[in-house]
Structures are given as structure tokens and as C-alpha cells.
Amino acid sequence: MKFMIVGSGGREHAIAETATRSGYEVYTASDARNPGLLAMSKELHVVDILDGAAVAKVAHNVQPDVIFIGSEESLFAGVSDTLRKEGFNVIGASQKTAEIEKSKGFMRKLMEKYGMHGRLRFKTFSNINEAIRYIDEYPGSVAIKPTRQAGGKGVKVIADIQAYLKEEKSHAKKRHVSDIVEQKLSKDLEDPILIEERVEGVEYTLQCFTDGTHIVPLKMVQDHPHAFVEDIGPETGGMGSIAGTGNVLPFLTKRDYDTSFDIVKKVVQAIKKETGEPYFGVLSGQFMLTEKWGPTVIEFYSRLGDPETVNVMPQLQNFDEIVNGMMNGNVANIDAKFEEKANVVKVVAPKGYPNERGMGKGHEVAIDFDKVAQSGSHIYFGSMYEENGTYYTGGSRALEVYASADTVEEASQKVEQAISHIKSDWKLFHRKDIGTKALMQKRQDQADLARDIFRYREARGLIGKTIDWIPGIGKIET
Numbered sequence: 312m313k314f315m316i317v318g319s320g321g322r323e324h325a326i327a328e329t330a331t332r333s334g335y336e337v338y339t340a341s342d343a344r345n346p347g348l349l350a351m352s353k354e355l356h357v358v359d360i361l362d363g364a365a366v367a368k369v370a371h372n373v374q375p376d377v378i379f380i381g382s383e384e385s386l387f388a389g390v391s392d393t394l395r396k397e398g399f400n401v402i403g404a405s406q407k408t409a410e411i412e413k414s415k416g417f418m419r420k421l422m423e424k425y426g427m428h429g430r431l432r433f434k435t436f437s438n439i440n441e442a443i444r445y446i447d448e449y450p451g452s453v454a455i456k457p458t459r460q461a462g463g464k465g466v467k468v469i470a471d472i473q474a475y476l477k478e479e480k481s482h483a484k485k486r487h488v489s490d491i492v493e494q495k496l497s498k499d500l501e502d503p504i505l506i507e508e509r510v511e512g513v514e515y516t517l518q519c520f521t522d523g524t525h526i527v528p529l530k531m532v533q534d535h536p537h538a539f540v541e542d543i544g545p546e547t548g549g550m551g552s553i554a555g556t557g558n559v560l561p562f563l564t565k566r567d568y569d570t571s572f573d574i575v576k577k578v579v580q581a582i583k584k585e586t587g588e589p590y591f592g593v594l595s596g597q598f599m600l601t602e603k604w605g606p607t608v609i610e611f612y613s614r615l616g617d618p619e620t621v622n623v624m625p626q627l628q629n630f631d632e633i634v635n636g637m638m639n640g641n642v643a644n645i646d647a648k649f650e651e652k653a654n655v656v657k658v659v660a661p662k663g664y665p666n667e668r669g670m671g672k673g674h675e676v677a678i679d680f681d682k683v684a685q686s687g688s689h690i691y692f693g694s695m696y697e698e699n700g701t702y703y704t705g706g707s708r709a710l711e712v713y714a715s716a717d718t719v720e721e722a723s724q725k726v727e728q729a730i731s732h733i734k735s736d737w738k739l740f741h742r743k744d745i746g747t748k749a750l751m752q753k754r755q756d757q758a759d760l761a762r763d764i765f766r767y768r769e770a771r772g773l774i775g776k777t778i779d780w781i782p783g784i785g786k787i788e789t
């Protein structure tokens with residue numbers, strides 16, 4: 312069977328590999344000659360993946376049995392709708408339903424309207440001054456975001472708890488709000504600025520396949536969005552990921568998993584009611600375990616995550632069963648089956664990423680594949696290209712190095728070994744702390760703290776309530 316992938320990153324490389332392992336013949340429509348995808352694909356067609364007609368032309372040429380859309384921007388551009396109209400079998404959300412990712416404002420409004428668990432207080436703005444006034448009057452700390460999905464750019468979370476920094480923080484907030492508008496991070500959306508209440512806790516992702524009614528959740532993964540060790544530095548597209556041996560992350564509980572799954576289910580139902588279209592494709596919840604709700608929604612993806620995909624796909628045992636179900640429009644009674652292994656992925660990026668990508672572009676990288684294989688790890692290609700047998704960085708996240716083992720710590724060590732066999736004259740960096748015992752303990756402590764306060768609040772009927780203390784007025788619960 313012919314399996315066509317639309318996309319170009321490490322995520323698509325992992326999907327291509329999983330499809331090959333599951334007996335499919337892989338074809339790719341991509342806007343880059345990703346060396347990993349090239350190696351996995353019978354044919355790789357370079358094409359503008361935001362142009363539905365161009366992708367459809369490739370599809371008519373390939374005649375695939377099924378098309379899997381990896382890239383969110385393709386979904387936002389309506390590529391799945393065009394392909395479906397032309398009669399192809401597509402796994403990928405329609406343009407209308409992918410709004411759940413594209414517009415964080417749409418997502419927040421939907422959660423509000425349906426009174427869902429895990430929602431946050433928010434407001435969207437088109438006017439910079441109104442947004443700033445709202446922030447100034449806001450009784451707590453806020454997250455300032457472009458309303459539109461901007462690929463990991465533009466979100467600033469400002470913990471405003473030290474009175475002596477009030478002025479500095481106020482300047483920073485104003486600058487972020489202006490940046491969102493001036494840099495057009497929300498592109499075409501009506502209200503480009505989203506201000507939402509800041510919450511605290513430990514983050515994780517639950518990726519799911521859905522036919523619009525039934526849902527097949529994959530195992531939970533934790534992404535590491537910050538550039539540097541100890542979760543500091545700028546936000547990135549994700550510097551690595553971990554997953555435990557079971558479906559539930561080691562520092563979370565079955566209850567956390569069930570609540571998160573239930574939120575995804577309710578969102579699938581609500582999207583159908585709201586848009587009139589079933590959600591058909593992949594829907595992933597990015598959550599934070601907070602004291603306010605337990606599982607709390609940070610955002611939704613209308614596709615698989617990256618670096619989450621590279622973490623779980625290599626262990627997925629019945630991809631073909633899921634794909635068949637999707638092709639028949641029904642995934643009822645299908646459970647994703649995984650090996651009982653813990654997995655770690657670490658991203659290797661060139662110095663310059665994420666803020667000065669131009670600087671990190673065009674540097675030679677030497678990979679000793681034999682030694683990497685000996686370490687028990689595997690490499691997935693991200694932003695890299697090959698010329699005359701030499702690999703060069705593309706400026707963004709270059710490689711994703713994956714290993715599985717009986718424990719997260721062991722898998723992390725394997726990955727470290729593998730990374731020591733990746734060399735460049737340009738500085739490459741990765742997060743050594745991902746999957747270490749120390750960081751796992753920190754996650755456990757963060758989760759325990761959120762859960763303890765959550766239980767305290769639960770016993771007092773305070774779930775989902777925001778409690779503000781306003782001088783001169785007193786306690787306000789909303």
C-alpha cells in the first residue's frame with residue numbers, strides 16, 4: 312500500500328519510518344530535502360506544502376492509498392480539504408476544525424462556551440492599548456501570546472510576584488504586546504493578542520487519533536520547550552521529550568491521564584457542534600498539571616507533536632491497525648499498542664537557534680552512524696540538508712536522537728553516548744538534563760505539589776476557581 316506523507320521535519324521522518332516498518336511504501340511531499348525522509352521514501356517530491364493544488368498534483372502522480380498530513384501549516388491552509396475533494400483518503404484535520412490549533416482564541420472560547428474542565432481565564436484584543444490596560448488591571452500574572460499558533464514563537468509568560476520589579480515587568484509586557492502586533496505573529500487573525508491567566512505546574516502532551524467520534528490515545532509524552540538546562544532560556548519548538556514504560560508518565564497518575572483524555576473527547580464533540588464538521592485526524596492536547604484544575608489545557612495541536620512523535624512512534628506496534636481504522640472512517644475499539652519501554656529524545660541544535668537561526672545555518676555536521684547504532688540510539692533528521700555526501704545544518708533543530716530502555720535514565724544515557732558521536736566545528740547544543748534522575752525528581756516534585764494543592768481545593772469545592780486578592784476589596788473568586 313502506498314502511504315504519502317506531507318511535511319518535512321523529524322516528525323515526518325519518524326512517521327515515515329513507522330509506516331515503512333508497518334509494511335507501507337512511503338512517498339513524500341515536502342518543502343525540504345530532509346535526508347531522513349529521502350532515505351525512507353520511494354519518491355520525495357519537493358513542493359510548496361501549503362499549496363493544496365500543488366500537493367494534489369503530487370498525489371495524482373503517486374496515487375497513494377492514504378495521505379498523512381504531518382504539518383500544521385498545511386492543515387491551516389486547507390490542504391486536507393483540497394485532497395479530500397479530489398477523492399483521496401486523508402488523515403488530517405480540515406481547515407475549519409484545525410482552527411482549534413491555529414487560533415488559541417478559538418480554543419479558549421470553545422472551552423469557555425462548553426464549560427470544560429481545564430479552561431483558563433483569557434481575553435483577546437486587536438488594540439494594543441486595550442490589551443495593556445487589561446494587563447495592568449489584571450490582579451495576577453499573565454501569559455501573553457499571539458492568538459495564532461506561531462510555531463513556538465511569541466509566547467511570554469510573566470510571573471509578576473515581586474513588587475520591586477513591577478516597573479520593569481510592566482515595560483516588558485508592553486513590549487511583548489507590541490511585538491506580537493508589529494511582527495504580525497498572528498498574521499490574519501482578527502484579534503492578534505491573547506492574554507490569559509498564568510498557571511504553574513508540570514507539562515505533558517497526549518496525542519490522539521480520532522475519526523470524529525472515537526479516539527485512540529497514544530502514550531503520554533513530556534516535551535522540553537526551553538532551550539537550556541534547568542528549563543531556562545528562550546522557548547523553542549521543543550528540545551527533547553521523555554515517556555515512561557506505560558501510557559502514563561512516571562510523575563502523573565492514571566486519574567491525570569483519564570481526565571486529560573476526557574478533555575480531548577469533549578473537545579472533539581464540541582468542535583463538531585461548533586463547526587458542523589467532524590474532527591478527523593490527529594488531535595493532541597498540551598496540558599499542564601495545575602493546582603487549579605489538575606489537568607489544564609495550554610494548547611491543542613491539530614497534528615502530532617515534534618519532538619513528541621519521535622518519542623512514541625518507534626515503539627508503536629499497530630500503526631497499520633490505526634491507519635486502517637482511519638481509512639475506514641472508524642477507530643472504535645482500537646487501542647494503540649506500545650512496547651513496555653521508556654523513551655528519551657534529545658534535540659541537537661546549532662548555536663543561533665532559536666533566536667538567530669541565520670547564524671546556525673550551513674554548518675557541516677559529521678555523524679558516526681555505526682557508533683550511534685552501537686549506543687542503541689537512533690537519529691531522526693530535522694532541519695538538515697545533504698550535499699555531496701556531507702550533512703549541513705539548516706538553522707533550526709537539526710537532529711533528534713532517540714533511545715529506549717527499561718528506564719528513562721538509561722535511555723537518556725544512551726542518547727548522550729550517541730550525541731558524543733555527532734561532531735561539528737560549529738557549536739551544537741542539546742539539553743544534557745533531559746531524562747536525568749535529577750530532572751525526573753524535579754518533575755515529580757512539581758507534580759506532587761500541584762496535586763496536593765489540587766486535592767486540598769477539591770475537598771473545599773474550589774476546583775477551577777481563581778482566587779484573587781485585591782487590596783482594599785478583598786478576596787474574589789471567579
Ligand SMILES: Nc1ncnc2c1ncn2[C@@H]1O[C@H](COP(=O)(O)OP(=O)(O)O)[C@@H](O)[C@H]1O
Binds near residue numbers: 468508511609
Ligand atoms: N497560561 C499559561 N500559564 C503558564 N505558562 C504558560 C501558559 N501558557 C503557555 N505557557 C508556557 O508557554 C509555553 C508556550 O505556550 P503555548 O501556548 O504552548 O504556545 P506555543 O504555540 O508557542 O507552543 C508553554 O509550553 C508553557 O510552558
Ligand SMILES: [Mg+2]
Binds near residue numbers: 597610
Ligand atoms: Mg506549545
